[in-house]
Amino acid sequence: MTDxxxxxxxxxxxxxxxxxxxxxxxxxxxxxxxxxxxxxCFRPRPGYEILVTCDCIVEGRHYLPDRITPLDxxxxxxxxxxxxxxAMGGQPRYALVSLGLRxxxxxxxxxxxxxxxxxxxxxxxxxxxxxxxxxTGDGLFIDITLVGEVEKGKMLRRSxxxxxxxxxxxxxxxxxxxxxxxxxxxxxGEDLGDHPLVRAFNVPSHRAIEGxxxxxxxxxxxxxxxxxxxxxxLGHICEESGAGAELIQHKLPxxxxxxxxxxxxxxxxxxxxxxxxxxxxLIITCPPQNAAGIREVIERISKDPVxxxxxxxxxxxxxxxxxxxxxxxxxxxxxxxHFAG
Amino acid sequence: MTDxxxxxxxxxxxxxxxxxxxxxxxxxxxxxxxxxxxxxCFRPRPGYEILVTCDCIVEGRHYLPDRITPLDxxxxxxxxxxxxxxAMGGQPRYALVSLGLRxxxxxxxxxxxxxxxxxxxxxxxxxxxxxxxxxTGDGLFIDITLVGEVEKGKMLRRSxxxxxxxxxxxxxxxxxxxxxxxxxxxxxGEDLGDHPLVRAFNVPSHRAIEGxxxxxxxxxxxxxxxxxxxxxxLGHICEESGAGAELIQHKLPxxxxxxxxxxxxxxxxxxxxxxxxxxxxLIITCPPQNAAGIREVIERISKDPVxxxxxxxxxxxxxxxxxxxxxxxxxxxxxxxHFAG
Numbered sequence: 001m002t003d004x005x006x007x008x009x010x011x012x013x014x015x016x017x018x019x020x021x022x023x024x025x026x027x028x029x030x031x032x033x034x035x036x037x038x039x040x041c042f043r044p045r046p047g048y049e050i051l052v053t054c055d056c057i058v059e060g061r062h063y064l065p066d067r068i069t070p071l072d073x074x075x076x077x078x079x080x081x082x083x084x085x086x087a088m089g090g091q092p093r094y095a096l097v098s099l100g101l102r103x104x105x106x107x108x109x110x111x112x113x114x115x116x117x118x119x120x121x122x123x124x125x126x127x128x129x130x131x132x133x134x135x136t137g138d139g140l141f142i143d144i145t146l147v148g149e150v151e152k153g154k155m156l157r158r159s160x161x162x163x164x165x166x167x168x169x170x171x172x173x174x175x176x177x178x179x180x181x182x183x184x185x186x187x188x189g190e191d192l193g194d195h196p197l198v199r200a201f202n203v204p205s206h207r208a209i210e211g212x213x214x215x216x217x218x219x220x221x222x223x224x225x226x227x228x229x230x231x232x233x234l235g236h237i238c239e240e241s242g243a244g245a246e247l248i249q250h251k252l253p254x255x256x257x258x259x260x261x262x263x264x265x266x267x268x269x270x271x272x273x274x275x276x277x278x279x280x281x282l283i284i285t286c287p288p289q290n291a292a293g294i295r296e297v298i299e300r301i302s303k304d305p306v307x308x309x310x311x312x313x314x315x316x317x318x319x320x321x322x323x324x325x326x327x328x329x330x331x332x333x334x335x336x337x338h339f340a341g
Numbered sequence: 342m343t344d345x346x347x348x349x350x351x352x353x354x355x356x357x358x359x360x361x362x363x364x365x366x367x368x369x370x371x372x373x374x375x376x377x378x379x380x381x382c383f384r385p386r387p388g389y390e391i392l393v394t395c396d397c398i399v400e401g402r403h404y405l406p407d408r409i410t411p412l413d414x415x416x417x418x419x420x421x422x423x424x425x426x427x428a429m430g431g432q433p434r435y436a437l438v439s440l441g442l443r444x445x446x447x448x449x450x451x452x453x454x455x456x457x458x459x460x461x462x463x464x465x466x467x468x469x470x471x472x473x474x475x476x477t478g479d480g481l482f483i484d485i486t487l488v489g490e491v492e493k494g495k496m497l498r499r500s501x502x503x504x505x506x507x508x509x510x511x512x513x514x515x516x517x518x519x520x521x522x523x524x525x526x527x528x529x530g531e532d533l534g535d536h537p538l539v540r541a542f543n544v545p546s547h548r549a550i551e552g553x554x555x556x557x558x559x560x561x562x563x564x565x566x567x568x569x570x571x572x573x574x575l576g577h578i579c580e581e582s583g584a585g586a587e588l589i590q591h592k593l594p595x596x597x598x599x600x601x602x603x604x605x606x607x608x609x610x611x612x613x614x615x616x617x618x619x620x621x622x623l624i625i626t627c628p629p630q631n632a633a634g635i636r637e638v639i640e641r642i643s644k645d646p647v648x649x650x651x652x653x654x655x656x657x658x659x660x661x662x663x664x665x666x667x668x669x670x671x672x673x674x675x676x677x678x679h680f681a682g
Contacts (some may be wrong), residue, residue, distance in 0.1 A: 032390055036581065038425040038566060039394035039489065045387035049373055052393075053380035054437045056475045084379040096395045098439075098484050134397045138479035143439050145395055145486040148380065158378050171652055225379060240377065330434050 005110070006103035010133055013107065017114055018280035019310050021128050025118045028093045028127040040129035042094055042147075049155065051148040053084040053248060055227075062204075067183055067193075070109045072202045074116020077142040079206045080227060082120055083280035084206025085148035087225035089156040089215020090149045092124050097131035100141040113142070122210055152308075154215045158233075159240035161222035161285040165312040168284040168294060168341075170207050171304040173230040174269075175200035177277030178261040185265065196257050206280045210298045214282070217297045219290040224283050229276035231331060233283055235319060244317040247274075247310040250324050274321075274331070285312055346451070347444035356360035357448065358455055362469050366459045369434045369468040373573060381470035383435055383488075390496065394425040398509040403544075403619075408524055408534075413543045415457020418483040420547045421568060423461055424621035426489035427549025430497040430556020433465050433489045438472035441482040441495045454483070457525035465549055475522035495556045499574075500581035502563035502626040506653040508586060509625040511548050511595050512645040514571040515610075516541035518618030519602040526606065537598050547621045551639045555623070558638045560631040565624050572672060574624055576660060578653075585658040588615075588651035591665050615662075615672070617643055626653055 007015055018035050027034075033041040044050060057077050059065050068076070078095070085092045097117060101110065114128075121127060126146070179201030182192055192198045207225070214220050222241060224233045238245050254269045262269035286294055295306045310322075320328045359376050368375075374382040385391060398418050400406050409417070419436070438458060439547045442451065455469075462468060467487070520542030522535055533539045548566070555561050557643055563582060565574045579586050595610045603610035627635055636647045651663075661669045 033496070033498065039392040039431065040390050041390050041429070041491070041496055043390050043493075046387070049382050049384050050391065050488075051382050052435065052437060052475050052486070052488060053471060054439050054484075055486070056439050056441065056473050058441060058477055060478055061476060087379040088382070090380065094393065096393060096397050096486060098397050098486075100397065100399060100482060102464050106599070109582040111550075116513040132397050132484070134399050134482070135402060136399055136480065136482070137401055139477065141475070141477070141482065142442060143395075143397070143473070143484045145437060145439075147391075147393060150382070152384075155382055157374065221553060247553050307568070 002334045003107045003236040004103060005101055005105050005107060006181045008107050008339055013133060016107065016111065020111055020114050021118070024115065025127050026122050026125065027257050028125060031094070031127065034129045040094065040096070042129065042281055045149055046220065047152055048149040049129065049152055051085050051088050051090040051150055052145065052282050053081055054143060054145040055081050055300065056141055056143040058141045068111035068202045071116040074113035075120050075203045077144055078117045078120040078278060079204050080278070081144045082124060082208045083206035083225045083227065085146055086206055086211030087223055087282060088150060089154050089212055089223065090148035090150040091212055092126040092146055092208060094129045094147040095121060095126060096145040097128055098143040099131070099138035100134045102140065103135060105140070142177055150215065156215045156220055156223040158222055158224040158237050161241040161243055161312045162286070163243060163312055163314055165221050165285040166288050166291050166308050167234070167310045167312060168291060168306050168308055169230065169253065170210060170298065170306055171279065171281040172255045172258060173226050174258055174272040174277050175255070175279050175280045176204055177275060178258055178265065178272050181265050182261060197261055201278065204280050207232055207282045210302050213301060214284055214294055217293065219293045219297070220284050220286045226277070226279050226281045226283060229274065231274040231319070232276055232284070237285065238285065238319055244313045244315050245310055246313050247320045247321045247327050249321050251307065251309045253305060253307045268337065344448045344479065345444060346442055346448060349448050351607065354451065354474060357452065358655065359558065361455050362459070365456065366468050367395035367463050367466065369466060371534050372435070372468065372470055373468045380455055381437070383470065389490040390493055392426050392429050392431040392491055393486065394422055395484060396422050397427065397482060397484040397488040399482045405524065412457040415454035416461050416544050418459045418485055419461040420545050421486040421619070421621060422485045422549035423549045424566045424568065425463060427547055427552035428564055428623060429491060430495050430553055431489035431491035432553055433467040433487055433549060435470045435488040436467060437464060437486040439474070439484040441475050441477040442480055443481065444476060445504055446481070469553070480618055486502055493555065497556045497561055497564040499563055499565040500580050502578050502582040502584055502653045504584060504653055505628070506626040507574070507629050507632050507649050508651045508653060509627070509632060509647050509649055510571065510594065510622055511551060511639065511647055512620070512622040513596045513599060514567050514574045514620045514622050515599055515613040515618050517545055517620045518616060519599055519606065519613050519622055522606050523602060538602055542619065545619055547622050548623045552644050554638050554642055555625055555635055558634065560634045561625045561627045563626045567618070567620050567624060568623045570617040571624070572660070573617055578624065578626065579660055583656050585656050586651055586660045587654050588662045590662050592648065592650045594646060594648040617633050620663055629653045
């Protein structure tokens with residue numbers, strides 16, 4: 001018989017998770033007090049500032065419970081928080097995991113989620129220091145707070161792009177959205193679990209290590225991750241920086257997989273690149289003379305491409321895509337708006 | 342017509358909340374970057390360690406939506422996090438608020454919740470630096486992460502009580518549970534909103550300022566807040582410290598209001614004091630010679646009583662209540678177990 005949370009109780013579950021974290025998780029430097037008291041405690045590193053972010057994913061909204069394993073679900077939820085710290089140029093350090101669970105949730109399901117959290121945290125040198133368990137009447141939710149550190153003066157914001165800067169992007173934005181669409185279009189019983197775009201949706205990878213390297217180099221003017229889609233997040237940079245942007249359509253990175261998926265889905269591949277998608281790639285802006293240096297910094301640690309896709313322009317010019325025929329289409333940077341649907 | 346979140350959209354709501362926080366919230370010292378980027382950033386104070394806690398409340402589980410105003414709901418959710426930082430001896434500083442909301446939730450409801458958060462944060466010198474908004478299919482949830490600071494060496498844990506220590510408690514544990522029971526027993530249409538015990542349930546007060554003062558004094562050996570009920574949290578102290586406890590029944594603080602409520606509810610008032618209740622009072626242990634000093638420290642800043650209720654004993658003696666006739670009843674420290682029900 002499978003044990004559920006109801007059988008084990010809150011404190012029993014806390015003990016089990018605590019044990020799993022001790023055995024399988026690393027201990028980040030500076031932890032004074034981890035799980036088990038009213039709060040966790042850590043010693044900040046001299047010369048560093050503290051970053052803190054939180055992001056939540058909800059069953060049925062951000063993931064499809066029968067199409068993702070609890071391990072991948074845990075990885076997904078943690079990766080998006082790691083991405084946020086990395087997009088500021090920081091080093092992830094301490095995570096707090098708050099879960100809303102049903103009494104009927106199997107204990108093994110929760111343990112697998114924690115294995116997923118650790119699979120993402122261990123390689124970046126961060127650990128789980130606290131959290132909370134709550135019973136929900138309905139859907140599960142995973143709300144993670146991640147604390148990071150960034151050397152004083154190295155933090156990269158979204159509000160500091162300047163006219164004339166070039167726009168770089170890592171990897172292939174749009175893979176995640178295309179993966180989700182493929183899942184939703186799948187025939188009954190069709191198993192797409194290993195499709196690279198479906199993997200990109202279920203276990204999005206982050207560019208936190210690349211983000212920190214870019215920040216450390218001092219070569220970039222602004223940075224953001226693409227959690228609201230490429231256009232949504234470029235829009236955040238433009239709005240916060242008081243700027244506009246011009247994207248050269250044929251320079252946008254379109255992978256072979258995305259091109260194939262676009263045919264299956266009957267969509268323009270460039271739309272898939274630009275629209276809302278949970279990819280956690282980085283958009284980086286920098287003075288033109290720094291672009292090669294940033295590319296070099298990232299290529300030293302990553303196999304994913306860095307593509308120059310356009311320029312930051314004056315705010316009055318909005319955000320536009322320049323098509324191969326030279327025509328200019330203004331686009332609105334509508335990201336994923338959670339309450340509109 | 343009342344605007345809902347669906348009408349306003351996620352980014353519209355974020356702008357509205359950001360404005361409200363700027364206008365009505367204080368700015369805690371050290372904030373380098375607040376709401377509006379991938380993560381918030383603050384400068385830690387030299388000589389201080391960082392505390393971090395998170396606590397979540399869920400509609401229908403932790404509060405009754407038609408019996409509490411959104412303002413009080415916000416205060417309640419924030420107070421319990423402030424209490425956790427205070428129970429470590431810390432000073433609350435930076436809050437992240439993660440909300441799960443329905444598309445139909447009125448915008449004014451969310452704004453009132455934020456007014457409630459600020460009503461608790463402003464007086465303790467803390468501010469909201471980030472958060473997250475998520476659409477849920479079903480019930481609302483409020484998940485708050487609170488970051489605090491504590492002077493190096495001053496933190497008070499739950500695991501450091503010693504045999505022979507006396508046990509002190511602030512205020513009147515059990516008020517919140519009695520208030521909830523009165524609410525559930527109320528006749529149709531009966532308005533108990535102003536009843537002091539119902540207020541204690543809806544807007545529990547914290548003892549964070551008292552907790553910090555106790556920690557600063559260096560007189561206590563251990564401290565915890567009573568969020569799992571008096572016995573539940575005394576149980577945490579005993580388990581983590583490898584100790585037992587003896588409580589003198591007639592010394593337990595029973596207010597006149599609680600005595601009256603016990604009659605109405607047909608319950609033993611001492612049971613109400615000991616059992617699960619969301620009061621956020623402090624349980625403090627200390628060597629007997631320090632008890633008067635701790636009392637003095639608290640009385641300097643608070644009108645609530647500090648009561649000596651028993652002693653820490655060896656682990657083998659468990660946790661017992663000594664009745665007026667000298668009889669000894671062993672009790673089990675079962676706190677609020679969220680998955681058992």
